[in-house]
Each structure stands twice: as structure tokens, then as C-alpha cells.
Amino acid sequence: xxxxxxxxxxxxxxxxxxxxxxxxxxxxxxxxxxxxxxxxxxxxxxxxxxxxxxxxxxxxxxxxxxxxxxxxxxxxxxxxxxxxxxxxxxxxxxxxxxxxxxxxxxxxxxxxxxxxxxxxxxxxxxxxxxxxxxxxxxxxxxxxxxxxxxxxxxxxxxxxxxxxxxxxxxxxxxxxxxxxxxxxxxxxxxxxxxxxxxxxxxxxxxxxxxxxxxxxxxxxxxxxxxxxxxxxxxxxxxxxxxxxxxxxxxxxxxxxxxxxxxxxxxxxxxxxxxxxxxxxxxx
Numbered sequence: 001x002x003x004x005x006x007x008x009x010x011x012x013x014x015x016x017x018x019x020x021x022x023x024x025x026x027x028x029x030x031x032x033x034x035x036x037x038x039x040x041x042x043x044x045x046x047x048x049x050x051x052x053x054x055x056x057x058x059x060x061x062x063x064x065x066x067x068x069x070x071x072x073x074x075x076x077x078x079x080x081x082x083x084x085x086x087x088x089x090x091x092x093x094x095x096x097x098x099x100x101x102x103x104x105x106x107x108x109x110x111x112x113x114x115x116x117x118x119x120x121x122x123x124x125x126x127x128x129x130x131x132x133x134x135x136x137x138x139x140x141x142x143x144x145x146x147x148x149x150x151x152x153x154x155x156x157x158x159x160x161x162x163x164x165x166x167x168x169x170x171x172x173x174x175x176x177x178x179x180x181x182x183x184x185x186x187x188x189x190x191x192x193x194x195x196x197x198x199x200x201x202x203x204x205x206x207x208x209x210x211x212x213x214x215x216x217x218x219x220x221x222x223x224x225x226x227x228x229x230x231x232x233x234x235x236x237x238x239x240x241x242x243x244x245x246x247x248x249x250x251x252x253x254x255x256x257x258x259x260x261x262x263x264x265x266x267x268x269x270x271x272x273x274x275x276x277x278x279x280x281x282x283x
Contacts, residue, residue: 015067015083017092020125021055021118024067024083034073041068041080055118061088061125089125094174097131099162101182108135108149108182112162115174128167134176135160157183 012027024043028050029036039045040052052069059065067083086092098113112131114122123129135149137158152158159181164174214221 013067013069013081013083015065015086017086017088019095019115019117020061020088020092020120021053022059022065022088023051023053023055024069025051026069029071029078036071036073038069038071039077043067046072057119059088059119061120063088094122094164094166096175096177097162097164099160099177099180101160101180103182103184105186106150106152106154106184108152108158108160108184110149110160110162115164122164122166126166130165130167132163132165132173133160134162152184154184154186157181 013024014026015022015024017023024040026038029038035048037046037048038050038052039047040054043054044052052067054065054067064085064087066085068080069083070080071078095115097115100111100113102109102111110133117125133149135158137153137156149158149160159179161179162177166174
């Protein structure tokens with residue numbers, strides 16, 4: 001029967017909390033003749049899942065809770081089995097914070113984002129927070145508790161890991177963040193923010209000046225780019241001549257036209273000077 005699984009369910013039933021959620025989990029029931037369903041007290045009913053999420057705005061971050069569940073098969077059901085007891089603000093496991101690094105010369109700024117809670121927020125639940133920042137390079141490891149890592153070695157890659165301490169009476173901090181790495185630089189090659197702003201200002205000023213000049217002197221610029229001087233008449237005739245006209249063909253013909261000439265004689269007084277002989281001065 002279903003009741004024979006009471007001891008198994010009780011031995012494996014656990015109430016857990018991660019970032020202020022509240023989830024009851026259990027292992028599958030054994031010994032039943034079929035596939036039982038489960039009912040969690042004040043939570044899930046007739047579910048085949050092996051967990052029930054109680055996270056909702058009605059639960060209190062400073063409350064203490066115990067989970068109950070039973071197995072059901074047809075008309076039969078096991079006895080209610082109780083889980084362990086947890087108090088959310090003391091027992092909830094805090095997840096890792098988000099970490100972003102910003103490098104400026106030999107200084108690395110560490111930006112930390114609090115983990116997101118299922119209900120409320122980290123700073124609303126805990127009044128006193130500290131961060132444990134661990135950073136290392138090339139096998140060396142050193143633990144620090146500060147937001148800025150300064151006076152580091154140039155051109156060196158540093159990795160950072162962060163945990164949250166909430167000042168409660170527990171011996172463990174939050175889960176550590178994943179290592180995030182960033183390289184330092186030579187401060188001499190690090191441009192100050194005002195340099196970039198000055199360059200942008202000069203660029204924008206030059207662009208505005210060009211626009212103003214183009215608007216004010218648009219007619220002069222237009223006359224320079226598109227002059228109104230007329231083309232010579234023979235250029236116009238060539239450009240307007242039909243492709244098959246004699247003028248067009250003659251100007252496109254790469255061979256010079258054949259010249260026609262005749263032999264002539266020059267007569268000076270009563271003598272005849274033939275071609276090729278110089279003229280003599282008449283006395």
C-alpha cells in the first residue's frame with residue numbers, strides 16, 4: 001500500500017531556500033503498486049512532480065517554516081510527513097553577486113551587483129553588508145575587502161572573485177561569483193575623459209561650420225562647380241552633330257584627310273621660277 005512509503009518519504013524530504021525562495025523537495029516513493037501523486041500542505045495538490053515551490057509574496061523573510069507532504073494512490077494516501085525547519089533570513093543560501101571590472105591605468109574598479117531575491121531585496125532583508133573581494137595574478141592569491149584595486153602592476157591580468165557577507169550568525173557567506181579578469185595598462189597611455197570630450201567638440205564644431213559656409217555661400221559654390229560660360233561654337237557643333245554626319249565622322253576619324261595639291265609656277269617680271277629654286281632679287 002501507499003502507507004509503506006512513509007519512512008522513505010520522511011527520510012528524503014527536505015525544505016530548502018535559495019535567494020529567499022522556499023521549495024519543498026522529496027524523492028520518489030517506493031513500494032507502491034502504481035505511480036502515486038503527491039500533495040504538499042498549503043501548496044501543491046495531486047502533483048507528479050517531486051517538488052513544490054512556496055515562493056510568493058505571502059511568505060515572510062523572517063518567518064520559520066516546516067514542509068508537509070504525503071503520497072496518494074487512488075483512494076489511499078500516506079500519512080503527512082514533515083520536513084526540516086528553516087528560517088529564511090538565517091538559512092536561505094545567498095547566490096553569487098554579479099561582478100564587472102573597469103580598468104584605468106594601474107587601477108581596477110570593481111562594480112558589484114547584488115543577487116536577486118525571490119521576495120524582497122538583499123539590502124531590505126540585511127542591514128549590514130560587506131563584500132569579500134579576492135584577486136590574484138599569475139598564481140599569487142591575496143584577499144582584499146575594497147572596491148578599488150590600486151597600485152597594481154602594469155600590463156598584468158588580474159582576476160577577481162566576490163562574496164557577500166550579511167552579518168548574520170552563520171559561518172558561511174554567499175556563494176562566490178565566477179572569476180572575472182581584466183588587464184591593467186600604463187597610465188601614461190590612458191587618455192583622460194576630457195580629451196575625448198574635446199575631440200568630439202572640435203569635430204562637431206567643424207561639421208557645423210561647414211554646414212553654415214555651404215548655406216551662406218551656396219550661390220558662389222554653385223557657380224564655381226557649374227560655371228555659366230558658353231562653349232565655343234565648334235564644340236557645340238561637334239556635340240550636337242548627329243552620329244552619322246560628315247562633321248562628326250571626320251572629327252572622329254583617327255586618320256588625317258588626304259590633301260590634294262597641284263604644281264604651280266611663280267612668275268616674276270619676265271622670268272619663270274620653277275618650284276624648288278629661290279627667287280632672285282630683281283635689279
